[in-house]
Amino acid sequence: MDFSLNKEQQDIIKAARKFAKGEFPDRALEFDRAETFDLNIWKKACELGFVGVFIDEKYGGAGYGFFEHCLINEEFWAVEPGMAMQVLSATFGSELLLLYANEQQKQELLPRLTLGEAIMGTAITEPDAGCDVTGAVTTAIRDGSAWVINGTKMFATNGNVADFLRYFAERIRIAIPPTGDTASSSCQRTHRGTPPPKYTERWASGRPIPPKSPCGTFACHWTTWSASKARAFIN
Numbered sequence: 001m002d003f004s005l006n007k008e009q010q011d012i013i014k015a016a017r018k019f020a021k022g023e024f025p026d027r028a029l030e031f032d033r034a035e036t037f038d039l040n041i042w043k044k045a046c047e048l049g050f051v052g053v054f055i056d057e058k059y060g061g062a063g064y065g066f067f068e069h070c071l072i073n074e075e076f077w078a079v080e081p082g083m084a085m086q087v088l089s090a091t092f093g094s095e096l097l098l099l100y101a102n103e104q105q106k107q108e109l110l111p112r113l114t115l116g117e118a119i120m121g122t123a124i125t126e127p128d129a130g131c132d133v134t135g136a137v138t139t140a141i142r143d144g145s146a147w148v149i150n151g152t153k154m155f156a157t158n159g160n161v162a163d164f165l166r167y168f169a170e171r172i173r174i175a176i177p178p179t180g181d182t183a184s185s186s187c188q189r190t191h192r193g194t195p196p197p198k199y200t201e202r203w204a205s206g207r208p209i210p211p212k213s214p215c216g217t218f219a220c221h222w223t224t225w226s227a228s229k230a231r232a233f234i235n
């Protein structure tokens with residue numbers, strides 16, 4: 001089997017190395033010390049086509065594979081890992097969107113990632129669910145045209161800057177109950193064994209997202225992360 005890189009892949013490596021050597025070294029120390037980052041560098045990487053190369057051309061990507069994405073990662077990381085991560089993690093989770101999102105979601109979300117218009121992240125880890133992903137207890141409950149997501153996520157890369165986040169949540173299907181009491185009992189029946197959050201307050205008041213869950217171990221992710229720009233979507 002021939003493992004040698006083709007001409008296009010060699011050109012990708014050269015271009016990625018040139019970009020990283022030109023943009024990263026002068027700024028890295030400043031960003032490390034101030035714990036900050038200049039998003040213009042990410043935007044420039046997007047303009048030059050380094051971000052999300054594995055995304056299909058019809059959604060604004062280059063239509064390459066993950067191998068080419070890895071080649072770019074390798075060159076960026078060799079120069080400056082922190083900045084490489086900042087630039088290339090902006091699409092984290094889009095791999096799953098490509099596989100499982102519906103057409104409307106793909107068209108709406110994916111081009112924004114490669115154009116440098118949006119940053120995304122993926123929130124799976126919870127205080128009691130790390131390697132054991134099946135231990136996650138965040139729930140997604142349908143409420144008419146909206147979803148109510150309750151849970152606490154942690155370690156979500158880009159969680160504080162993301163324009164949208166992909167969540168891992170237990171999807172619970174229930175009809176919208178007319179009163180709070182009915183909602184609580186419906187949740188209880190469908191939740192798998194653990195004490196369910198009580199949504200009575202939310203149903204009764206009709207607020208779109210509860211500021212905090214009345215249930216002790218749950219917290220609304222909006223307040224937990226202060227990710228005011230973030231919004232959730234479910235497929």
Ligand SMILES: Cc1cc2nc3c(=O)[nH]c(=O)nc-3n(C[C@H](O)[C@H](O)[C@H](O)COP(=O)(O)OP(=O)(O)OC[C@H]3O[C@@H](n4cnc5c(N)ncnc54)[C@H](O)[C@@H]3O)c2cc1C
Binds near residue numbers: 121131154157
């Ligand atoms: C910089 C950084 C960025 C991250 N970004 C994200 C993100 O964007 N989104 C996200 O959802 N999460 C993110 N995470 C979380 C990361 O995926 C979790 O840390 C990881 O899933 C492990 O979970 P944990 O830390 O709770 O460790 P635990 O699951 O508590 O594991 C602790 C230790 O026990 C070991 N262990 C666990 N289970 C077993 C077993 N059954 N048998 C043997 N050994 C075991 C593990 O190998 C590990 O050494 C990030 C973490 C870091 C550090």
